[in-house]
Amino acid sequence: MATSAHTLNLCGVLSEAKRIVNAHSRHFLALSVVFLLPLSFSLIIFPTLQLSLSKSYVVSTQFLVVDPTDLRRQLTIPLLYALFVYIFFIGAIATITSSTYHGFYGRPVKFFPAIKSLFLSFFPIVSTTIAAILVLSLISLTFFLFFAVIVRTGENLGFVIDYTSKYFMVFCSLIGAVLSLFIIYFLVNWSLACVVVVTEAKWGFEPLWRSSYLVKGMKSVTLSMLLLFGVLIGVWVWMNSNDVLHFDAADGLKNWPFVLQLVAGTSVLTLLLLHNASANTVLYMYCKALHGELAIEIAEEFTHEYVSLPFDDGKVPHVVTVFPTY
Template sequence: MATPMTPAHTLNLYGVLSESKRIVNAHSRHFLALSLLFLLPLSCSIIILPALRLPIARSDVFSGVADHALISPQTLIFPIIYTLIVYILSICALASITHSTYHGFYGRSVKLFPAIKSIVFSFFPLVSTAIAAKFILFLISLSFLMFVVVIVKLAQNLGFVIDYNSSYFIWFCGFLGVILSLVMVYFQVNWGLSSVVAVTESKWGFEPLWRSSYLVNGMRSVSLSLLFVFGVLIVFLVWIGMNSLLDFGTIDEWRSFDFFLQTMITSGFLSFLTLLLLHYTAANTVLYMYCKALHGELAIEIAEEFAREYVSLPFDDAKTPHVVTVVSA
């Protein structure tokens, strides 16, 4: 029996968001389970733990014990544990959701156990890729710092007096800061697909970075838009959520209406942040598939999937892959 054709998506931000939403909705219970397992604890770690720690840090500063506590091993325990929790949850969420979205794009069966199992195989590629990216960004930041030092020393050797509090020096540092930020954004846009490459192609180290830079060529505007839209929303939600959580300290009675209202507001922020992280990860995976289509790598794979998977009934239109076409202008 002939397979009904699904509408083709254009290679733009709307197409990426529409396709990722379709995949998530088609497997809503599966992605809900993954969100509860990894993304909701990650959201709590991002919002709740720093908000609970902030009043303690403030009290240490105002009590005058911070100078001694900063160098004590006890002070380093919380940041280390917190970083490990956030990083492990991020790796698990990236691996499982990317794996599920990738298979959902082809219309394959999406199950919880294979998604969790993919974490084992994707853990090292994701970690090694993140280390490689951080190493390059560290070298870039160090180069900018050395450039500032060289400029300052050169000016001093030429007889100029450098006033570090002057507005000119502050504007100079601000200008370099903007340039450095733009460079970081450029690399982030080019490397945006590196985590998807690490999961789906089992590449690791620097290779996913180069592979991502190749794939995103021609789709940088979409990658930048995706990064900007979700980045702004996620940062805004985290900032508002942390400020909302800090208001708990002003509530004296836990049975009061204010406490109930504040609990509902914080729960809402956690839920929205979880949804944003889910859809961002799914959209990034769909962007990877669209980039492959743009480079002519997806046509054969889609043909194989149709030939192998979609010859039997019943036919579920919501879970079938959409045909991706590239039209030359």
């Protein structure tokens, strides 16, 4: 039985995720090609498409004549793009989470069982997403109502509110900052929700509450990982999509530097998304270890292997001893 020691910190999570990905590199490469590569390419190339649509819409409306066809296209294409991104995002999360989960235990990691996990988890992930959006929408609505009540109360008391003054702008910024902190707080608490959906077959609000329980004692690691991958992915997409905006479509594939940059940008973004999903699953396992749940599951896993199968098939459970750091 393989044993490795890790501390419950960001480096431990990232190193364990890297170990699992490297141990099943062909499998994760296949999943990345199917789900993450189209997602990465679309994230980089979409700003160019959106800019061309915006230019055509501006040209058609510069004489105050609105073409209904252009207006529908202006609204439909972003919605279709968002749907495309969300579907491939669910596919990547479900398959990579399931594969990392089984790889952590030393179980066989295969392509078609990973695809099967997608069909089992698709609608539960959608329902959990709707539940999270509903809660965040209610919180945002509460803040906006609070803001409106303060402004209206001030006007009723006889105060003259200058909506263009710097003081009003500062007040709006403070409200926005507080709202952002609340949203980040909930995102940290719910960061394991999709993993819970895939591994524990829960859906709706239940994965949100389960995730909030698991991240207790690990919020600093969760926030660090959220910021790390959020900044890396956001900056990388911004850098590459900004360069794509200056691409001259008339040159086509003759512009080899652009093609190479697009390929490199898409490949690096795919790797970032892959390690993000895998590290999130490892974080889930470490959170379970901190709450004393992982030892029981590993014991059951080892007992099952010992009773039903001899250790001659290459299936070796992976046991992790963790030491929390504060």
